[in-house]
Amino acid sequence: MSATLVLAGIVLCAISGLPALAHRRAMLLAAPLIIAGAIAGLAGCALGLFAAPAIVNFPWPVPGGAFQVRLDALSAFFAAPVFLLAGAGGLYAERYWPATRGGAASVRMFFGIMTAALVLMIAAANTILFVVTWEIVAVTAFLLVATEHELPETRRAAWIYLVSSHVATLALFAVVVLMHAATGTWTFAPIPSSSARAVLWLALIAFGIKAGLMPFHIWLPGAHASAPSHVSAVMSGVVIKMGIYGLVRVLSLIDGAPSSFGVTLLLAGIASSIFGVAFALAQHDLKRLLAYHSIENIGIIVTGLGIGLVAQSHNMPSIALLGYAGALLHVWNHSLFKSLLFLSGGAAIHAVHTREMDRMGGLARRMPATAAAFLAGAAAITGLPPLNGFISEWLLYLAGFAAITRPAAAAPVLLLILVVPALALTGALALACFVKAFGTVFLGVPRSEVVAHAHEVPPSMRAAMAPLLFACVFIGLAPAAVAPLLGRALQIAAPRVAGAANLTDLLQPIQTAAVIVAGVCAIAVVLLLAATRGARRAVTWDCGYNEPTARMQYTSSSFARGLVAFFGWAMPAEVHGPRAFELFPGAAKFESHVPDTVLERALLPSLSRGERLLGYARAIQSGRVQLYLLYVVLTLLALLAWSAQ
Amino acid sequence: MNVLAQLLLVLLASPLVLGVINRTKARVAGRRGQPLLQAYFDLLKLLRKRTVLSTTTTWVFLAGPAVAVVVPILASLLVPLAGPRAPVAFTGDLILFIYLFALARFLTTTAALDTGSAFEGMGAAREVTFAALAEPALFFGMLALARISGSLSLSSMLTVGGAGWHRASAALVLVIASWFIVLLAENSRLPFDDPNTHLELTMIHEVMVLDHSGPAFGLILYGSALKLFVFSSLVARLLLPRGGSPLIDAAALLAVVLLIAIVIGLVESGMARLRLVRIPQLLITATLAAGFAAVLVLR
Numbered sequence: 001m002s003a004t005l006v007l008a009g010i011v012l013c014a015i016s017g018l019p020a021l022a023h024r025r026a027m028l029l030a031a032p033l034i035i036a037g038a039i040a041g042l043a044g045c046a047l048g049l050f051a052a053p054a055i056v057n058f059p060w061p062v063p064g065g066a067f068q069v070r071l072d073a074l075s076a077f078f079a080a081p082v083f084l085l086a087g088a089g090g091l092y093a094e095r096y097w098p099a100t101r102g103g104a105a106s107v108r109m110f111f112g113i114m115t116a117a118l119v120l121m122i123a124a125a126n127t128i129l130f131v132v133t134w135e136i137v138a139v140t141a142f143l144l145v146a147t148e149h150e151l152p153e154t155r156r157a158a159w160i161y162l163v164s165s166h167v168a169t170l171a172l173f174a175v176v177v178l179m180h181a182a183t184g185t186w187t188f189a190p191i192p193s194s195s196a197r198a199v200l201w202l203a204l205i206a207f208g209i210k211a212g213l214m215p216f217h218i219w220l221p222g223a224h225a226s227a228p229s230h231v232s233a234v235m236s237g238v239v240i241k242m243g244i245y246g247l248v249r250v251l252s253l254i255d256g257a258p259s260s261f262g263v264t265l266l267l268a269g270i271a272s273s274i275f276g277v278a279f280a281l282a283q284h285d286l287k288r289l290l291a292y293h294s295i296e297n298i299g300i301i302v303t304g305l306g307i308g309l310v311a312q313s314h315n316m317p318s319i320a321l322l323g324y325a326g327a328l329l330h331v332w333n334h335s336l337f338k339s340l341l342f343l344s345g346g347a348a349i350h351a352v353h354t355r356e357m358d359r360m361g362g363l364a365r366r367m368p369a370t371a372a373a374f375l376a377g378a379a380a381i382t383g384l385p386p387l388n389g390f391i392s393e394w395l396l397y398l399a400g401f402a403a404i405t406r407p408a409a410a411a412p413v414l415l416l417i418l419v420v421p422a423l424a425l426t427g428a429l430a431l432a433c434f435v436k437a438f439g440t441v442f443l444g445v446p447r448s449e450v451v452a453h454a455h456e457v458p459p460s461m462r463a464a465m466a467p468l469l470f471a472c473v474f475i476g477l478a479p480a481a482v483a484p485l486l487g488r489a490l491q492i493a494a495p496r497v498a499g500a501a502n503l504t505d506l507l508q509p510i511q512t513a514a515v516i517v518a519g520v521c522a523i524a525v526v527l528l529l530a531a532t533r534g535a536r537r538a539v540t541w542d543c544g545y546n547e548p549t550a551r552m553q554y555t556s557s558s559f560a561r562g563l564v565a566f567f568g569w570a571m572p573a574e575v576h577g578p579r580a581f582e583l584f585p586g587a588a589k590f591e592s593h594v595p596d597t598v599l600e601r602a603l604l605p606s607l608s609r610g611e612r613l614l615g616y617a618r619a620i621q622s623g624r625v626q627l628y629l630l631y632v633v634l635t636l637l638a639l640l641a642w643s644a645q
Numbered sequence: 646m647n648v649l650a651q652l653l654l655v656l657l658a659s660p661l662v663l664g665v666i667n668r669t670k671a672r673v674a675g676r677r678g679q680p681l682l683q684a685y686f687d688l689l690k691l692l693r694k695r696t697v698l699s700t701t702t703t704w705v706f707l708a709g710p711a712v713a714v715v716v717p718i719l720a721s722l723l724v725p726l727a728g729p730r731a732p733v734a735f736t737g738d739l740i741l742f743i744y745l746f747a748l749a750r751f752l753t754t755t756a757a758l759d760t761g762s763a764f765e766g767m768g769a770a771r772e773v774t775f776a777a778l779a780e781p782a783l784f785f786g787m788l789a790l791a792r793i794s795g796s797l798s799l800s801s802m803l804t805v806g807g808a809g810w811h812r813a814s815a816a817l818v819l820v821i822a823s824w825f826i827v828l829l830a831e832n833s834r835l836p837f838d839d840p841n842t843h844l845e846l847t848m849i850h851e852v853m854v855l856d857h858s859g860p861a862f863g864l865i866l867y868g869s870a871l872k873l874f875v876f877s878s879l880v881a882r883l884l885l886p887r888g889g890s891p892l893i894d895a896a897a898l899l900a901v902v903l904l905i906a907i908v909i910g911l912v913e914s915g916m917a918r919l920r921l922v923r924i925p926q927l928l929i930t931a932t933l934a935a936g937f938a939a940v941l942v943l944r
Contacts, residue, residue: 362761364703375705375755384748385741397740404792404939414943417788421936424784427744428777431751435773439758439766445701509735517719517745524711529704531860535696540760541856554758554766562774566925 002047003054003071006079006123009041013086014116017109024099030108031094031460034115038087041119045083048076049488055125062128064186070125074252077328077489078245079122081335082238084467086115089230092343092464095457096350097228103147107228114140118238122245127176127186134172134242138165141239144231145223157222160599164209164219171206175199175250188253196254200261203250211243213302214272217295218599221279224291225355229346230464232287233339236294241331244301248328248493251309255496259412262309265302266415270422272299277429278567281436281560282594285355286345289437290338293381296426297334300396301327303419307399308494310412317500319402319416324494325486325503326395332482333380333388333475340377340468344370347461348441351454357440357556360451364442367456371442373465378434380472383427386514386521388475394510397423432563440556447550477514479507557592564594571597647891648722648732654895655721659874660684660867662906669910684870691863699856701761709756710857710864716749717871725800726878727895729887734800739787742799743780746831746872750776753865757853768852771921775837775849778928779827785935786820786827790883792942793817803879806887819938821880825905826931828876830924832869835913837924877902 016033019026048054053072060067071079089111097107114137121133142165146158180186182195191199205216212220220240224232251257276296283289304327311320347370348363349355364371380387396419403416446452456462475482483503490498542548564573571594578588595601620631664681671678680686698706723738725731731738754769790802793813810817830837833850840851854865881901885894919927 362701364705364759365701368703371703379748379751382747382751383744384751385744390744394737394740398737398797401737401739401788401791401797404788404943405795405797417939420784420788421781421932424743424780425777427747428773428780431747432773432777435751435754435758435769439755439769443701443703443705443755443759444761444766506736510737510741513733513735513738513741517741517748520715520719521712521748524715525704525708528707528711528861528864532696532698532707535698535859537700538697540699540701540762542762543764543855548762550761552763553761554763554770559766559770562770562921563777566774 001054002044002051002076003056003069003123005040005044006048006071006076006119007044007056007069009037009039009044009083010116010119012037012040013083013112013119016090016112017105017107018112020099020105020108024105027099027104027108030112031090034090034112035087037116038083038090041083041086042080044071045076045080048079049073049485060129062132064180065128065132066126066186067129068125068187069120069123071123072492073488074248074492075123077485078241078331079119081241081332082115082118082122084471085234085237085335085339086111088339088343088464088468089115089234092230092233092346092461093228095461096230096346107144107147107231110140110143111231111234114144114239115234118242121242125187127179127188131169131172131176135169137239137242138162138169141165141223141231141235145227145235147228147231148226151226153222154226157219157226161219161223164216168206168209171202171209172246175202175206178202188249190255191250191253193254193256196257199250200254200257203247204261204264207243207246207250208268209243210246211240211298211302212295213243213268213298214275214295215598217272217276218596218603220295221288221291221596224294225285225287229287229342229349232290232346233342236291236342237335237339240294240298241335244298244305244327244331247302247305251305252493252495256313257309259310259313262306262313263412263415264306266306266310266419269299269301269303269306270418272296273303273426274299274422274429275567275570277426277433278563279571279594279596281429281433281567282564282571282573284357284556284593286349286357286360286437286441287342287355289357289433290341290345293430293433294334294338296430297330297338297381300393300423300426301330301334303327303422304330304392304396304399307396307416307419308497310416311399311403312494312497314410314413316403316406316413317497319399319406320494320497321490321500321503322395322399322402324490324497326392326399328489328493329395329475329482329486330389330392333392333472336468336471336475337377337380337387337389340373340465340472341381343461343465343468344374344377345441347457347465348374350457350461352448352451354448354450357437359448360441361444361447361550361553362442362451363446363454366451366454367442369462370457370465373462373469374442375438376469376472378438380476382431382434384431386476386518388472388479390514391475391479391507391510393423393427429563432560436556436559440559444553445548445550447553477518478511479514480504480511483507647728647730650891650895651721651726651732652718654726654899655718655871655874658899658902659870660688662874662877662902663870665903665906666910666913669907670914673911673914684866688863688867691866692860694859694863696859696861699760702759702856705752706756706759706856707861709753710861710868712752713749713868714864714871716745717868717875720745721871721875721878723799724875724878725804725882726898727891729800729804729889729894731800734798736797739791739797739799739802743783743787747776747780749868749872753853760856762856764852765855768849771849772853775830775924775928778925778932779830782823782827782928782932782935785932785939786824789813789816789820789935789938789942792939803882804887805883806885808887813942816938816941817883819934819941821883823931823935823938824876824880826927826934828873828880829909829912830928830931831876832873834909836916836919836927839918874902877905881905
């Protein structure tokens with residue numbers, strides 16, 4: 001039953017964009033189809049979380065391949081947000097990318113196919129099917145990123161994405177072949193520990209690139225910024241989670257992964273989270289800022305997996321459970337608040353036609369519903385109570401604190417303690433970053449003429465944000481109700497630690513506390529609003545200056561300057577500006593931006609250097625057939641000599 | 646019962662701390678100083694005043710003060726102020742304690758940006774910048790206390806008392822020193838911020854509230870008094886023995902909190918505000934001190 005519903009959802013999503021190809025009028029069908037698919041799929045996932053694994057087979061004439069779909073609790077757990085975001089994104093696109101806009105048909109078609117392939121990939125029991133659907137997702141995502149291919153920066157971002165995702169595919173090929181060599185089947189079967197090491201390290205590359213874990217994140221900021229906003233929401237919310245799914249799935253097949261792998265995940269996760277948010281602080285482009293936050297949150301998730309692995313290999317099941325549970329819950333949470341942020345941020349961009357935060361301002365008075373959605377998303381991603389981000393971070397903090405209370409501990413376990421200050425720094429930096437983003441985009445006075453005439457987005461776009469907002473609030477206020485779902489997924493992800501503690505009991509007090517905090521804060525705000533109703537209005541008190549203009553406002557760059565300078569050693573800024581030495585300097589222009597250190601300062605320079613070195617190899621390419629025949633003969637002779645030894 | 650006693654203590658005694666600090670500073674400077682209860686009078690006066698709102702602001706502007714006043718009250722319920730156990734105690738409540746203040750900071754800084762004023766933007770930027778550096782210090786201290794007490798609840802962590810001092814005195818001294826610095830930073834006291842300057846570019850917290858007036862401003866003043874009280878009681882509780890009788894405990898706690906207020910007054914009389922670029926260095930010192938404490942107890 002559950003698998004049938006999910007398959008129905010997959011089919012509905014996949015065909016949702018096809019009518020649009022036939023006729024422009026038929027484009028209206030896209031949203032209803034994908035929403036129907038999302039509802040069917042979500043129902044299937046809800047059943048699948050509690051039912052025994054459901055298996056469906058179809059004939060598929062591919063060597064080694066079998067169209068085998070297996071929906072277990074872990075697959076259902078990862079597939080649920082895909083359906084939710086597909087439905088919300090499909091509804092949002094209806095007005096965000098209307099039929100009159102260029103590429104409307106292809107956006108709908110590729111969006112449907114990408115989400116369908118994503119679910120199929122999560123539910124694939126056959127590794128060949130997994131690779132094929134993985135590739136479909138990569139290619140459709142590339143086509144979606146390249147929607148506005150007339151812009152050079154979009155083309156560049158799309159190419160970088162295509163190249164990096166194929167490096168990931170290459171590593172995935174190796175993973176799948178190694179798994180076949182170790183297990184003798186093309187299905188996800190338990191991997192003997194003798195070959196676990198190679199599989200794990202290759203999986204880290206394949207899935208790390210997919211997830212955007214630092215330093216493999218180079219494709220992520222550009223691709224997420226250039227794609228249409230509902231596509232960014234899905235890419236950031238669920239496509240990058242496929243890396244996490246792959247990692248969790250492979251780890252669940254290995255009994256006793258080495259502690260060193262856990263330590264690597266832990267350290268990479270911590271680095272990703274701190275530097276992800278530091279780079280986010282330095283951005284002026286709203287969508288790039290959100291994209292860097294995805295790197296931060298992937299870091300938090302990977303940190304949780306690292307905690308789980310390290311604690312499990314040192315026989316501390318209750319700490320391991322906290323790590324895994326925090327990581328998995330954060331997978332859901334990040335899908336929800338990040339897509340909420342992309343949709344509401346996208347609505348703001350839609351209204352003002354720019355992604356530059358320093359051109360916006362004052363949108364909260366013009367688009368109150370969008371502003372409230374963005375504010376809630378910002379509070380959730382910062383990990384503030386009483387929203388969902390707090391719950392998953394709370395579990396991870398608890399793991400770190402639990403580690404220090406253990407009497408004697410091995411060195412890797414002591415590393416778990418690092419999670420606490422790292423999360424504290426990340427959380428505080430994320431707070432700074434989202435105060436900056438919300439403040440410059442939605443508060444204050446408009447910084448440009450377009451913004452002054454902006455108006456609220458149509459109801460369908462707001463309706464697309466509603467379920468995401470509701471889910472963020474619900475998980476924040478009722479985490480104990482989510483705990484059983486988490487427990488089911490954990491039984492497959494980490495069967496040996498899943499029973500170490502009762503998550504529902506653990507989350508009960510924080511649930512009560514969250515409800516009280518939410519209630520008291522809401523009452524206080526409402527009372528103060530009521531008390532100051534009809535208060536006199538006057539111009540902002542700017543220390544006696546009576547004519548404040550929009551240009552006097554603090555900009556996003558000035559807001560983040562202190563913290564960006566603090567991280568200047570890791571992310572040097574490029575500043576192009578005048579140096580005013582004369583008494584009456586003329587008109588001048590100032591510009592500063594922080595390029596991605598890994599991409600712009602390490603990878604691209606070394607690639608161009610490598611290209612120059614490889615240029616020397618061109619000497620042997622003469623273009624004459626005789627010479628190439630000579631090479632063949634020489635190679636054959638060399639091989640003969642080698643084999644004769 | 647315990648809840649009521651604690652709430653009364655926090656709600657009534659908080660503004661007194663401001664009075665004691667002011668009186669200490671006045672005495673050191675050779676002045677008589679304002680009445681001890683001046684903060685109470687100020688609050689009553691502000692509550693009666695009319696509100697003027699900026700034309701650019703939205704509801705966020707008022708959410709700031711409203712949440713800033715309830716957050717310290719909610720957080721105080723997690724701290725054992727009277728008796729060995731706080732009214733609300735559960736595993737992991739320390740994380741909620743710190744994140745409640747983050748919630749307040751999130752809303753007060755967005756409220757500041759809501760006015761579109763350059764000054765308030767500047768104050769908000771500094772507030773979030775320095776808080777990012779203070780937060781790890783707080784958490785490192787919590788780690789050390791978790792190790793000493795073997796518990797993940799503030800009620801046990803803050804009441805390590807005599808036994809804790811016996812076993813890990815060096816670590817506790819480091820934690821208290823570090824948290825005292827954090828206390829000064831979080832509550833915008835000297836040398837981080839000058840609570841006396843209102844119109845200069847030197848300050849952080851005071852500049853964020855330039856546009857608030859009347860009852861909303863009163864709530865902000867009251868909220869910061871409450872926050873100072875809660876942070877001081879955190880340090881005070883560590884200095885006190887485990888305790889038993891709620892009444893004696895509360896009285897002892899209040900006495901130590903007022904003592905801390907005197908120390909703050911002496912610090913403020915003795916030094917000037919640090920240059921902004923120096924502030925991160927002091928906060929990193931606090932983080933390192935707390936980090937050392939955590940390393941010490943790990944042995």
